[in-house]
Amino acid sequence: MRNTFAIAGKELRSYFASPIAYIVIGLFVLLYGVFYWLYLQSFLREALNLGQYGTQQALNINQHMLRPIVQNVTVLLLFVLPAMTMRAYAEERRSGTIELLLTSPITDLEIVVGKFLGALGLYVVMLSVTLIHIAILFWYGDPEWKPIATMYLGLVLLGGSFLSIGLFISTLTTNQIVAYIGSFSLFLLMWIVSWFGSFTTGFWTDLTSYLSIIEHLDDFNKGVIDTTHVIYYLSLITFGLFLTAKSVDTERWRG
Numbered sequence: 521m522r523n524t525f526a527i528a529g530k531e532l533r534s535y536f537a538s539p540i541a542y543i544v545i546g547l548f549v550l551l552y553g554v555f556y557w558l559y560l561q562s563f564l565r566e567a568l569n570l571g572q573y574g575t576q577q578a579l580n581i582n583q584h585m586l587r588p589i590v591q592n593v594t595v596l597l598l599f600v601l602p603a604m605t606m607r608a609y610a611e612e613r614r615s616g617t618i619e620l621l622l623t624s625p626i627t628d629l630e631i632v633v634g635k636f637l638g639a640l641g642l643y644v645v646m647l648s649v650t651l652i653h654i655a656i657l658f659w660y661g662d663p664e665w666k667p668i669a670t671m672y673l674g675l676v677l678l679g680g681s682f683l684s685i686g687l688f689i690s691t692l693t694t695n696q697i698v699a700y701i702g703s704f705s706l707f708l709l710m711w712i713v714s715w716f717g718s719f720t721t722g723f724w725t726d727l728t729s730y731l732s733i734i735e736h737l738d739d740f741n742k743g744v745i746d747t748t749h750v751i752y753y754l755s756l757i758t759f760g761l762f763l764t765a766k767s768v769d770t771e772r773w774r775g
Contacts (some may be wrong), residue, residue: 531638667743674740684760
């Protein structure tokens with residue numbers, strides 16, 4: 521585990537040693553802030569309209585504001601997360617440092633998990649910046665904290681799934697742009713696979729719905745933790761890391 525955390529720390533530091541971390545986090549926070557402001561204005565207008573009609577029922581800020589924001593954030597992740605993984609192996613293969621890494625006294629599993637934890641650490645840092653917006657809601661309003669916690673848990677699991685697959689794509693090429701496009705294309709396919717099920721019925725509809733990575737996030741956004749969805753994401757993360765480890769092992773064999 522010591523080697524794994526050492527690699528994870530090295531990866532995390534390398535992100536912040538280059539413009540990647542600052543560009544990714546800055547772009548994400550900027551767009552998140554735009555969504556936050558737009559949905560906050562919409563929420564305030566709806567609340568004001570209800571007040572004018574004398575309606576006593578208060579709007580649920582989690583349902584009417586935070587859930588739509590999370591839905592838009594997941595779209596951002598399609599573009600942001602490939603940027604986190606595109607250089608993980610592609611750049612090392614291009615520069616030749618992958619040979620030094622593979623000949624060091626560490627296992628393929630330690631390398632793969634270490635790089636995954638480094639990318640996941642950057643992703644968590646990126647998400648943690650949005651807690652400032654959540655704190656503002658708690659300061660001026662009264663949102664429910666448990667659904668918010670499950671939302672963030674779902675986002676971490678979703679992001680971890682994307683990152684594990686993106687790392688695998690990065691092992692297949694020496695070109696970062698190719699790695700980005702390949703990861704984005706696969707992420708998009710995993711996103712829209714349920715659309716294909718809308719043209720069928722029965723088994724295929726259920727199958728495509730289960731395979732869709734975004735369908736499993738809906739219950740988290742509602743504040744519900746279903747073990748089926750947790751197992752799905754953890755299985756996808758494990759599968760992605762398994763493919764990455766096999767690809768790295770192939771690289772070691774070639775070397």
